[in-house]
Amino acid sequence: MAARSVTALHPGAWWLWSIGLGTAATRTTNPLLLALLVTASAYVVATHRGAAPWARSYGAFAKLALAVLLIRLTFAVVLGSPVPGTHVLVTLPEVPLPHWAQGIRLGGEVTAEGVLFAVYDGLKLATLLICVGAANALANPARLLKSLPGALYETGVAVVVALTFAPNLIADVQRLRAAxxxxxxxxxxxxxxxxxxxxxxxxxxxxxxxLAAAMDARGYGRTADVPARIRRTTAALTLGGLLGVCAGTYGLLTAEGGTYGLPVLLVSVAAALAGLRLGGRRTLRTRYRPDAWDARAWLVAASGAAVAALLTLASVSDPDALRPGVVPLTAPQLPLWPAAAILLALLPAFVVPVSPVPVPVVPKESS
Structure with a gap:
């Protein structure tokens, strides 16, 4: 078998791209924009995923997203919706509840407004799951583990094992059912x-x-001796940085903390990164042929970040277009420039080369 070698994209770029799309999905409930996000991620996955077991997980995530949407819709029908409505679709038998269950009902009137609100809300979570599924289908988890800082190596191993368990399980079920x-x-x-x-x-x-035998044979869990003061400094920087990130994020989300939120967040991120850098000294590991973060990785990560930033800006400047109301009952409109911003998510389909299909080599006949 002969095939032209193509340098694979850094797996972290795929995850940053998908996280950007997922962030954009949380900023809107417009079904047209969410459908555009799903279509963009599905096109990139269809053109760039390989034949490895983890690449088949996209369909499983799509089915999970559909199940989440149906469960959210079922809850809205059975338990009612907080959205008042006048267009009654059906009236279910209502179960009387005790006085301590005020505000909860089982059955009763099912309105079109309540059903539409549940569809919008469930579609947002479903789109987020599909974006995560795109990262699972495109990024090689073993290569992603190799790119992690030394301080996160053991945590990364646990995450990678968890991420690869589901695709391998799906592959086993498909193989056994076919047999x-x-x-x-x-x-x-x-x-x-x-x-x-x-x-x-x-x-x-x-x-x-x-896996346990292979990890033990490779000396997994060994640590190097570092001075006590470095261990204490590492713990202080990491813990303080993570607490500061929480405080800075809370400040950005509240109106009162807008002045201190961003400086605290930046300083805390720097402290956490410094703690991770120092913590890497305890891990005895080397990297064989580390993945390079090249211009293509920057473009892929930047496309996801641009989609997230532009839809966040649109949610502030034109919230009615990104979060259409259901009372009164109206059809959602497609805002033009947020839709154009989502099209930036298709950039990886054009800047990342597709790995060629191996072509069998036909031996020449001997004369």
Whole structure:
């Protein structure tokens, strides 16, 4: 098999891009803008994901997003909605509740305004899940672990194992269901689920044991000796920086803390980064061929950040367009420049080269 080598994009760039799209999704409930975000992320995933097990997780995240939307809609129908409405769709039998359950109802009138409000609210969370699924499908978790600072190595290993567990589990279920269908055995229903579940669990346990043995053979968990004063300084900088980040973020979100929020946040981030830098001295690890953060990585990360920043600005300057109301009942409108800003999320599809499909080499006939 021969294939032209293409330098892969830094996995952190994919995560920054998807976090930017997820941040943009939290700034709006306009279904047209949210659908545009989902379409942009789906196009990039369709053109750039590979054939690895984690690349198949996008469909699972899409199904999870659909389930979240349906659950949110079911709660609004059964438990009622805080939004008053006059367009009654159906009237369900109402269950009487005791006096201590004031404000809660089971059944009753289901209005179009309440259903539409639930759809808008659930679609926002569903879009956020799909954006996270895009990062899981595009970024190699092992390469992402290699790029983490030394102080976060052990935490990163736990996160990477958790992120790779679901895609491998999905791949095992698909493989076993295909094998059962080839043998003419049922792969659906309770019986099929039980007969597929045991081999999947056995495979997960075998992978866990193999991973633990590999980590032990590579000396995972070893630490270097550092002076006590450096350990205390590291702990103070990291803990103080994280607390300061919380205080600075709270200040930015409140009107009273607008003056001190940004300076406290910047100083705290610098302190936390310095603590992580010092904490890396305790980790004995080397990097083989570290991923380079090149111009393409900057463009991909910047496109996600630009989408988040522009939609945040639009939510402040034109909140009615990004958060359409449901009372009175009106159709949502598509704001032009926020929609154009979302199109920046398609930039990775043009600046990141697609890995070519390996082409088999036909041996020449000997004369």
């Amino acid at each position: 059962r269908r080839l043998r003419g055995r049922p792969d659906r229903g309770v019986r099929g689920l039980l007969q597929v579940g045991l081999p999947v669990l056995e495979g997960a346990l075998e992978r866990s044991v193999a």
